[in-house]
Amino acid sequence: MxxxxxxxxxxxxxxxxxxxxxxxxxxxxxxxxxxxxxxxxxxxxxxxxxxxxxxxxxxxxxxxxxxxxxxxxxxxxxxxxxxxxxxxxxxxxxxxxxxxxxxxxxxxxxxxxxxxxxxxxxxQPMRPVLDADADSRRVSFGRFVVDQKQRALLGADDQEIPLTNAEYRLLDYFLSRPNVIITRVDLLAELGGDLTKYVDRTVDVLILRLRRKIEENPSKPVHLQTRRGQGYIFVAHDLKRSA
The missing domain is CATH 3.40.50.2300 (Response regulator)
Known part of the structure; x- marks a missing residue:
C-alpha cells in the first residue's frame, strides 16, 4: 500500500x-x-x-x-x-x-x-529541455548557463547570478518550453497563486526582474520577449548542450 x-x-x-x-x-x-x-x-x-x-x-x-x-x-x-x-x-x-x-x-x-x-x-520528473545535457542537466543560452541540478544561473566564469525561487522557477519553466507563447495565467498556475486577482501584475513584475538578470538590454529583450495580447515567449535559437 x-x-x-x-x-x-x-x-x-x-x-x-x-x-x-x-x-x-x-x-x-x-x-x-x-x-x-x-x-x-x-x-x-x-x-x-x-x-x-x-x-x-x-x-x-x-x-x-x-x-x-x-x-x-x-x-x-x-x-x-x-x-x-x-x-x-x-x-x-x-x-x-x-x-x-x-x-x-x-x-x-x-x-x-x-x-x-x-x-x-x-x-514528476523534469521534462527534458531542448539541447540540454541529460547527465549534467545544464543548458546554455547567450552568455548564461543554467545548472538545473543545482538550480542555479551562472554567468561569466561560472559566477552564480542570484535568483529568487520564483525567478528560477520562471526561467526553468520557459527553458522547458522554448519558442512557445505562454499566457500569464499559465505562468501563474505554474508558479502557484490566486488566479482571480493580480494575475497580470504579479507575472509582469517577475518577468521584469528576470529580464534585468538575463538580458543585455531589458527594455529590448533578446530571449524573454513579450507577445502583445498573447503572453511571453522564450526565444531559444541559441540553446546549447553543456558538458
Whole structure:
C-alpha cells in the first residue's frame, strides 16, 4: 500500500489547525498540526514532510521567515495561507520560496486541488529541455548557463547570478518550453497563486526582474520577449548542450 503524503500545518489558530487536519485527513493525507516555528522545528527533526502549509501571520512570528528557513535547508514544497490580499505579499511569498499562495477564507476543494497540484510538480520528473545535457542537466543560452541540478544561473566564469525561487522557477519553466507563447495565467498556475486577482501584475513584475538578470538590454529583450495580447515567449535559437 502506498503511504499517504504527510502535510505539516503551521498555524497559530487552533480552530484553523483542527479544520485543516479534518480536511486533509478526509482527503487521504496525514496531517501534523503545529502552532509555532519552534513546534515545526521539533517535529521536523523526526518527521519527513511532503509539503508544509504555513500561515503568513503567525502570532509574534513571521511565516515568511519560516518559509525562507525551510527553503534554505529542505527541498519540500510550501503553500502559504493568509487572510491578506496585498499583491506585494503574494510576490514576496513566491520569491522567498513558497510554491503556492492561498487566501483565507479558502474553498476546501480548491485548497486540496492546489496541494495535489504542487505535489505533482515536485513528484514528476523534469521534462527534458531542448539541447540540454541529460547527465549534467545544464543548458546554455547567450552568455548564461543554467545548472538545473543545482538550480542555479551562472554567468561569466561560472559566477552564480542570484535568483529568487520564483525567478528560477520562471526561467526553468520557459527553458522547458522554448519558442512557445505562454499566457500569464499559465505562468501563474505554474508558479502557484490566486488566479482571480493580480494575475497580470504579479507575472509582469517577475518577468521584469528576470529580464534585468538575463538580458543585455531589458527594455529590448533578446530571449524573454513579450507577445502583445498573447503572453511571453522564450526565444531559444541559441540553446546549447553543456558538458
Amino acid at each position: 502506498l503511504s499517504r503524503p504527510v502535510i505539516g500545518i503551521v498555524d497559530d489558530e487552533a480552530s484553523m489547525r483542527d479544520a485543516l487536519v479534518a480536511l486533509l485527513t478526509d482527503n487521504q493525507f496525514d496531517a501534523v498540526p503545529m502552532a509555532s516555528i519552534a513546534e515545526f522545528q521539533d517535529a521536523q527533526a523526526h518527521t519527513s514532510f511532503d509539503l508544509v502549509l504555513i500561515d503568513l501571520q503567525l502570532r509574534d512570528e513571521s511565516g515568511l521567515e519560516l518559509a525562507m528557513s525551510i527553503r534554505r535547508a529542505l527541498d519540500i514544497p510550501i503553500v502559504m495561507l493568509t487572510g491578506r490580499g496585498d499583491e506585494t505579499d503574494k510576490i514576496v511569498g513566491l520569491e522567498v520560496g513558497a510554491d503556492d499562495y492561498v487566501l483565507k477564507p479558502f474553498n476546501p476543494r480548491e485548497l486540496i486541488a492546489r496541494i495535489r497540484a504542487v505535489l505533482r510538480r515536485y513528484g
